[in-house]
Amino acid sequence: MVETFQQTFGAPLWLAVVLASGLKVTLILVGGSLGMMFLTWYERRAIAYMQDRRGPNRVGPQGLLQPIAEAIKTMTKEDTTPLEADRIVHFLAPVVMLAATVLTFAIIPWGNLFPSDLSVGVLFFVAVGGLHTLGMLMAGWGSNNKFALLGGMRGVAQMVSYEIPQVMAVIPIVLMTGTMSMQRIVEAQSGFGGLAWNVFTPVGLFAFVLFFIASLAEGERTPFDIPEADSEIVAGYMTEYTGMKFAVFYLANYMTNLAICFITTSIFLGGGNGPGVNELGGFLGGFLSLIYFFIKALFLFFIMVLIRATVPRLRVDQLMGFAWKFLLPLVLVNILSSALWVSITRWDQQAQIFTTWFGAPGTADAPNFIRLGVAVAVTVAINLGALVMVMGLNNRASQEHMRATDEELALGL
């Protein structure tokens, strides 16, 4: 991007870099918010059909202009700030949330074109995701409202306890592809005519499911939407926000979901790869990869909407229990099994016995099927064993008493 500016306009380096990054940023902001608008429309139509009704179909063709109508409505609404609220914190909360969300778009590879190729892409994504929680806490504390305070506290508790499984779930993929840069991870999945996606390996599939569940919590989707649980604490941390600031919160929320769908697609479902992308090559191939990329992302979002239409919300303590007692053990076991997968399929000098038993490690185009078979068997056995053991543990655990007895209440436990 920078070189093209230099040659075509003969601009000096600094001007080219400014122009290139300026173009990228505007592309991301415009793409992100348009994506957010499309997602809100897409979600409301999908949920409507699930509930035997039609959803927005009045504003514009098939209701496509509905999000724009909503945007105008929220912009024109009066923007109030509670009386004794901490004004600066109250004002900055949506800004921090939106900033964190937009930053995550920096490393998302749209099909083959990618804004910036950080060598530590995945780590950057999760690190910036953490900032998102800060915005929630600021909103909760800054609006001087009991419901908002509760919502903020719940939000922090949920985000902190779900970031660990989310990060750990990606480690097996980083282990298998050897790098953390998104670009290389996407390229590594272009074998077998574009279908060598990580999700088709048992370790990858397991990691995909765990990552998706953990990122449901990050994006505050049902069954993990307790920070903004409207039936209990009115609107959670967003209670005291109206007009423009509420719209920014909404924008941040849906852009996080969009970012999560894009990241999951590029890491697990092979980003822009698909049958026919390498054969076409050049501009046409890039365009086709972009289409594949969007189809996969929307399919993932459809699953999010399906879950939202069916499943009730978890309570705060159940949510914590689920993260620490269910997701974390499975994720750790998955890392173990991914290490075994890499060792079985690739080692030859490091462990002579593997080569004696299974033969030399195969290359990309001539894989050694014995090694693959053994690796699959070992990893599936470990993962499923852990799953059944953890589920047994959880099933028994749910019988213990739910209710704080009067003595506990008196003690104020």
Place this chain on the structure above:
Amino acid sequence: MLKTEELRINIGPQHPSTHGVFRMLVTVDGETLVDLKPVFGYLHRNHEQLGEVNSYLQNMPFTDRLDYFNSMINNHAYARSVEMLAGIEVPERAQYIRVIMDELSRILNHATALGFMLGDMGAWQTALLWGLREREKILDLFEYVSGARMMCNYARFGGVARDIDDYFITETRKLMDGLPHYFDDFEGLLTNSEILLARARNIGVLPKDLALSYSVTGPVLRASGVPYDIRRAEPYAVYDRFDFDIPVGTVGDVYDRFLVRIAEMRQAYRILEQAFQQLPEASGGHINPKVKQQSLKPPIGEAYARVESPKGELGFYLVSDGTGNAYRYKVRAPSFINLTALADMCKGYKLADAMVILGSIDIVMGEVDR
């Protein structure tokens, strides 16, 4: 030990999940609920004072506004108590029509009540909208026969305002063909969902003896294990001619109430089937023609007639002084008395559970505040 402070929160009267203008003053320690004080009166319309100023017939449309989900059942209960007071005899066909309307109203009430409870749990209104779809079909039938969807004003002293004709019967038959699919969909959707089990099992437990001493009635009492259903304990209208079972819970928690209400919808379906089979033989027209409706002057005396409404025992206590107006008109509202048990059920659970427990009792503020 870190000294923590209890937080007093006002939930209501304007809150997304209090089912109307109902306020709970909640003291919360962290997320655990320490104390809950219900506050009423926001929808008080001195209904009983109106009962004493209006004539008996003029009071009938006001009973629609008590439990505005089941105006048919309110009318039926009020008509029964005036008939008991004035000694009016109701023809058989009218009793069958009243039973048909009651059971249709029971199905629509349970469908929406469960939907709202699941909405409180966070299950984004899918179950509620399926329930509302069935409710719309039933309301169209009520509109066809009584003239209005929710404010039916359909019962008269000695029968019902209009007879049902074969168009109504064929349409209800069609509706009943669709109901089993709806029941199966509803049951399949959430009954075994792990998250619902986590949110509903062992929550808001009301043991059997406590339920009796709280004078709780209806599905909440039966979920606690007491098989007390007025249609079986003190049969009225023609309920003694139908075979239907009484679903009863074992633990008395939110999950049992959920299951009891679904089972009761299926039993209501069974009653409707039998009622339509026996309807042709029922004789006597839809109303007792000898009753002067608007200038009815029952003899001096008192009467208490009660009906099994989907929320519990709905009774009307009337004292007549021989004039055209009731001397004393009291409504025994099931939601009002079921609410006494709310504070005891919610103590010790989390704030989120309090919403679900309130939803599981299924209250309507029109009936609570009268």
Place this chain on the structure above:
Amino acid sequence: MALLLKGELRSKLQAELPAALDVRWANQATAPETAEHAGALPVLIEDDAVVHAAQIVPVAHFLRDTLGYDYLSNITVVDYLAFSIMELVYQFYNTTAGGADVRVRVRIGRTPEACIVPSLSPTWPGANLQEREAYDMYGVVFPGHPNLARVYMWDEFKGFPMRKDFPKTGDKYTHVTGE
């Protein structure tokens, strides 16, 4: 526990708890025959047991423990202005045997001192709100009630709206506190 017939409770109380029966109303005249006394006030119906106010708690326990009427369905207050009497009607049902109710009546005066009935809330918490409603609408005081406060009206409301002598027309309340 067998079901009680209409007048049977009085005879049972006569046997077990003679002190409880309020003999003042034993032979009160029944309803005037014809209805042309349109204005005549309803009679004090005789076949149910009328109990002294102070005895209501032991009678309720007697009903529940020996006769099996464990479900207190309804507490109604009726204000007989002409007889200057407030009548409380307690209705009990038998949840195992089913069938009709048994009514126990308490008749008290209308003046604030006489208008006192011991509360059933300690053993029947279900009566809590019904007694608060009786207090709010009729001014019947229930000693022993956990928190006897108005349930519908706001706490500063003066007067008892459902009493027969509470003015129906004109807005008594506003002009009293209007200034």
Place this chain on the structure above:
Amino acid sequence: MTLANRQGTGVVVPVERNDQRFRAGQGTAAGLSIVFRKFRKALFGKPNSDRSDTEGQFNVQYPEERLALPEAYRNMPILLFDDATGHELCTSCFQCERVCPPQVIHITQAKDPATGKPVPSAAEFIIEYDTCMSCGYCAEVCPFDAIKMDHDYELSTSNHPELDVNYNRLLRPVSYYETIAPTLWNDVRESAMKKLQNNIKRRPGAIGVDHGQKVGAKAAPAAVARPAEPAGGGASAVAPAAKRASVAAIGKSMSEERLAKLQSIRAANQSKRGGAGAPIDTAHAVEADVAVQPSTAQVAAPDAATPGSVAPGATGPVAAVGTNMSEEKRAKLEAIRAAKRAQEGE
């Protein structure tokens, strides 16, 4: 097979919670599959039109598609006038005013300008549409089928005084009511028209026609009539015009002993009047007889309530009920009020 005394059996069934079942996500998966099936059916399904459908789309796109209203639908009361003669059916017998629970109907009886005698027609008829709760009692008790319940539900307006609907906006031609509720009107047409002819004979001059009705206007006036368009694919089927729904003729059958009572009343009136005024028609006499001894509470109540509820901006000045009654009736009213005050005072 009479089922009069068959004792219904019913067994107590504990609901099964199957707590012991090993829960590993099957329940949630089942729920998701049901919702996906619903999604597929609704997305590609046709808008359903049958009441037994539980899948597909159920919305009625309101302004474009409308559900056909059933005949018995009742929204707000309207008064009928005969198309041919233009005469209104109402004879101001005050039955509807007496039975109306919120007491929102205010009628003043028309006067024969020459003799000052009351005439069976209404001079002014006001219904407070904002308080009326469409319970349908007025339509049920009206002995002349003059007041019926309309099917128009688009009545929202920003001008509140306009909601005290006076006479000329209440009137609708009989043909309009025939279009919206054919079978209900067929049941009562003969008796209503016979009574109307009776009343027209006793209405001197233009009384009963002068409320802005369009005499002889066979077609229903455009402004008022909006027969419901057939519903395009609406959820409930089009209300069948041909279906017979019998109207409850509450207490209207004239048995022999009532006729005997009629003769005695007529004889009593004859002797009392000594034949001075025009003999009041039997139908009117029966109504007067019923009207005279309403229970005391009601006569006092409207008196007290009426001044308060008189519509401030009403066009015709509404005389409070009872101010323009004949002297002898007024004396009786005073007697009843005194009795009432005495009873309350004690």
